[in-house]
Amino acid sequence: xxxxxxxxxxxxxxxxxxxxxxxxxxxxxxxxxxxxxxxxxxxxxxxxxxxxxxxxxxxxxxxxxxxxxxxxxxxxxxxxxxxxxxxxxxxxxxxxxxxxxxxxxxxxxxxxxxxxxxxxxxxxxxxxxxxxxxxxxxxxxxxxxxxxxxxxxxxxxxxxxxxxxxxxxxxxxxxxxxxxxxxxxxxxxxxxxxxxxxxxxxxxxxxxxxxxxxxxxxxxxxxxxxxxxxxxxxxxxxxxxxxxxxxxxxxxxxxxxxxxxxxxxxxxxxxxxxxxxxxxxxxxxxxxxxxxxxxxxxxxxxxxxxxxxxxxxxxxxxxxxxxxxxxxxxxxxxxxxxxxxxxxxxxxxxxxxxxxxxxxxxxxxxxxxxxxxxxxxxxxxxxxxxxxxxxxxxxxxxxxxxxxxxxxxxxxxxxxxxxxxxxxxxxxxxxxxxxxxxxxxxxxxxxxxxxxxxxxxxxxxxxxxxxxxxxxxxxxxxxxxxxxxxxxxxxxxxxxxxxxxxxxxxxxxxxxxxxxxxxxxxxxxxxxxxxxxxxxxxxxxxxxxxxxxxxxxxxxxxxxxxxxxxxxxxxx
Numbered sequence: 001x002x003x004x005x006x007x008x009x010x011x012x013x014x015x016x017x018x019x020x021x022x023x024x025x026x027x028x029x030x031x032x033x034x035x036x037x038x039x040x041x042x043x044x045x046x047x048x049x050x051x052x053x054x055x056x057x058x059x060x061x062x063x064x065x066x067x068x069x070x071x072x073x074x075x076x077x078x079x080x081x082x083x084x085x086x087x088x089x090x091x092x093x094x095x096x097x098x099x100x101x102x103x104x105x106x107x108x109x110x111x112x113x114x115x116x117x118x119x120x121x122x123x124x125x126x127x128x129x130x131x132x133x134x135x136x137x138x139x140x141x142x143x144x145x146x147x148x149x150x151x152x153x154x155x156x157x158x159x160x161x162x163x164x165x166x167x168x169x170x171x172x173x174x175x176x177x178x179x180x181x182x183x184x185x186x187x188x189x190x191x192x193x194x195x196x197x198x199x200x201x202x203x204x205x206x207x208x209x210x211x212x213x214x215x216x217x218x219x220x221x222x223x224x225x226x227x228x229x230x231x232x233x234x235x236x237x238x239x240x241x242x243x244x245x246x247x248x249x250x251x252x253x254x255x256x257x258x259x260x261x262x263x264x265x266x267x268x269x270x271x272x273x274x275x276x277x278x279x280x281x282x283x284x285x286x287x288x289x290x291x292x293x294x295x296x297x298x299x300x301x302x303x304x305x306x307x308x309x310x311x312x313x314x315x316x317x318x319x320x321x322x323x324x325x326x327x328x329x330x331x332x333x334x335x336x337x338x339x340x341x342x343x344x345x346x347x348x349x350x351x352x353x354x355x356x357x358x359x360x361x362x363x364x365x366x367x368x369x370x371x372x373x374x375x376x377x378x379x380x381x382x383x384x385x386x387x388x389x390x391x392x393x394x395x396x397x398x399x400x401x402x403x404x405x406x407x408x409x410x411x412x413x414x415x416x417x418x419x420x421x422x423x424x425x426x427x428x429x430x431x432x433x434x435x436x437x438x439x440x441x442x443x444x445x446x447x448x449x450x451x452x453x454x455x456x457x458x459x460x461x462x463x464x465x466x467x468x469x470x471x472x473x474x475x476x477x478x479x480x481x482x483x484x485x486x487x488x489x490x491x492x493x494x495x496x497x498x499x500x501x502x503x504x505x506x507x508x509x510x511x512x513x514x515x516x517x518x519x520x521x522x523x524x525x526x527x528x529x530x531x532x533x534x535x536x537x538x539x540x541x542x543x544x545x546x547x548x549x550x551x552x553x554x555x556x557x558x559x560x561x562x563x564x565x566x567x568x569x570x571x572x
Contacts, residue, residue: 030199031146034187035153037064037197041128045071045120048108053097055126058105059538064251065102066189066196068176069109069126071095093131094118096176098191101290104538108290112175127156133177135160137167143182143201150180195252250525253542253559260557261450262307263533263544264474265289268314268335274537275335277310281553284308284316286335297340303329306452307405307471311353312361315343319350321452328370332385344385350376351383355477356409358418366396368404375454375469376403399432401425406447406472412484412513421486421511423447423472429488429511431518439518446491447472448532449550475511476536480568485512487541489531490522506531508543510567523562532557539564 041063043055057063072091080087095118101108111120134157136147141164151159157178167179167190179190182201189197263278274289283298283305299305303322310316314336320329331345349367356364365385369377380402381392398420407422412431420432427444430437447470454469473489491506508523508531533544540561548555 030201031149031153034150034199036062038129038154038157040130040156043069043126043128045122045124045126046106047122048106052108053111053120054106054108055097055099056106057128058107059102060104063099063102063107063128064196065099065253066191066194067099067107067128068132068178068191069097069099069128070130070132071097071111071120072125072127091125094124095120096132097126098176114175129154129178130156131158133158133160133175134180135163135167135177136180136182137163137165138182139164139166140183143187146182146187146201147180197251251540251561253561255559256557258557259449259546259548259550259553259555260532260544261448261471262473263535263557263559264308264310265535265537265542266310267312268310269337277308277316277335279305279308284318284333284340295335295338295340297333301329306450309351309353309362309474311363311365313363315353315365317351317353317365319352321454323453323455326372326455332365342388344388344390347390349381349383349390350404352404352407352474354407354409356382356418358409358411360477360479366404367392368402375452375467376401380404397435398422399430399435399437402432403472405470406474408475408477408486410477410484410486412486412511412518413516414482414484414513421475423470427470429520431511441520445488446470446530448489448491449530449546473531473533474535476534476541478536478541478564480564483512485510487534487536488520489534489543491530505529506545508534508541523567529558536564541567 041057041061043057046054046056048054055063055069070093073094075090075092077086078088078090079085093114095111095113097109097111099107100110109126113120136150136159138144138147144162144164147162151157167181176191181188181190185201187199187201188195189199258280261279261281263276265274265276267273268275268277268286276285276287276289278285283296285294285296287294297316299318299320301320302324303320306319306321308316308318314334316333316335318331318333320331321327322329328348328350329345330347330349330351332343332347332351334341334343347367348370350370351365351367353362354364354366355362356366365383367381367383367390369379371377378400380396380398382394382396384391384393399422401424402420402422403425405423407420409418409420411418412421413419417433419438422430422432423445424430424440427446429441429445431439450471452469452471454467475489476487478485478487488509488511489506490509506527506529507525510519510521510523512519527543527545529545529547531543532546533542535542541564543560543562545558545560546555547558
C-alpha cells in the first residue's frame, strides 16, 4: 500500500444553496436557525463525578458544545414596599460557562468565575446566552443589516457596537464571550478563539455564478428522474416570497493534527461510554468522548494495516495485507479496560463487522476469501472465534464481483428483506437482492485515500501486474421514521488512483428507496478534500474530511456534524 500525493487542500466551511425565482437568484440569511441556536434555555447546575460540573440540559434540549451560559446564585430577597411581603429574589451572576461535552439529558461545562474563589454548588441556576457579551465583527462591511436584525431578535445578549474591523486581539480575553465574525459569506461563532458554529450567508453574485444543475449529481432511472442535490431544508421565509430559503449549517466537532484513514464511534464496554476508534499511519487509537486520554495499539508484524471495523462488544477487526506473501494476515483484538488483547490472529480472510439482521448493531464478523489474482475471493462466510481460532459458521450468498470493503446489508425497501449494497470492481454502487442486481448507480465513485498496491501474475508466468485495490469507507445507516437511509462517503472517481494524485473534493450521498424505486441524492455541500468516514450518532451525521499531503502522510482531519432532523425533512 502507498499513500497518494496531493497538494494541500482547504476545507470548505460554507454551504451554498440556490433558489431561483422569476429569473433571479435569491439568497437570505439563516436567521431562524441562528436565533434558535442562541435562544435562552434555563438549566440547573449539578456536581458530577470526578469533580466535573454539569447542567441538567443536554442534546435533547438543543444544547451544543460551545454554548455559553451565565450562572446565577439566588441573591437577596426583593420586598414589595406596598405589602412588605417578599416577592422573590434578584438573581446575582457569579460565573460564565461553556459547554464542553453534551449527553442526551445533561452537559459538562467549564466555568470561569466573575470574582475569585466563587462557589459553584448544586442547585444554582444557569441561563444560556443570557447577559453574555457578544461582538459582531464585519471586516467586509457587508452585513450590518444582519447585525441589526440579530441584535433586535436576541435581546438577552450584551451586544457591543457594530464593528467594521478585524477581530480585536482582546476579544474574549476575560471571561467567556461570543464573537460573531462575518467574513467570506459565512458567519462564524467563536468562543475563546475557537469556532463552534458556522452558518452560510450566501450572496446573489455567488449564487448566480453557480450552474442551475450542479455538476456531479447522479441521475436515477433515466434523465427524466435525475435527482437534484438535497437542499430543500425549510428555513427562513423571506417577506413577499412564497418559497422557503434553505438553511445550511454544520457543527465543527474538532480537528486532529494528522491524517485519519478510518474512524468509527461505538460503545465498547458495559459502561455504555461511547468511544472514538480511529486508524492513522501509526496504528489504532481509542478515546472516550469528552476525555483526553487515548489508548494506542501499534501493529508490529509483517504487512500493512489497511482498515478497521468495530463491534459493540469491544472487538476491533484489523485487515492486514502482506505484500511479501501476497496474502491476508488479519486479526481481531479486544479493547478491555484500557488494554488491547489479541483474540485471534493470522486470519486468512478479509474481515469486517457487519449488521446482518438490521438491529443497528454491527455484531456479525464476516470474512471474504482472499484471491491471489483478484484480491477479493468468491466465498463469504460469517465467522466465529473460539479459543483464539476462526471457524466458518454460515455461507453467505453474495453477488458476483462482490467486495467487502464498504459493503453493507440493509432493508432499504421496508420489506423485511436485507438487500446487499456494495461497490463493484468498476466503482459503481450496486443494490442486490437474491443475488440479482436491482439497482446500480450510473456514475462510479472513488474510495478513500487508502489504496492497496496489489500485484498478481498475469498471463505470462513470472510477470507481476499491479492492480490498485480501493478501500471503500463504511456507510452510516440511519432510521428516519419508517424509512431506512444510508449516507455514503463519495469521493470522485478520477484518474488519481493511477497517476499519484488524490481526490480534490468529496461529498456525501444519500441512498434510499421510495415506492420500490431507489434514489441516490447528493447533499448540497462539497468539501475541498476527500471524505474518509461517515457515521451517525445521536441526532447527527458526522463526516470525517482530510486535507494535506497524502504522499508524505502529513495533514489534518476535520470532524463535522450535520443535523439528522434537517436531513430527514429534506429527504421527505
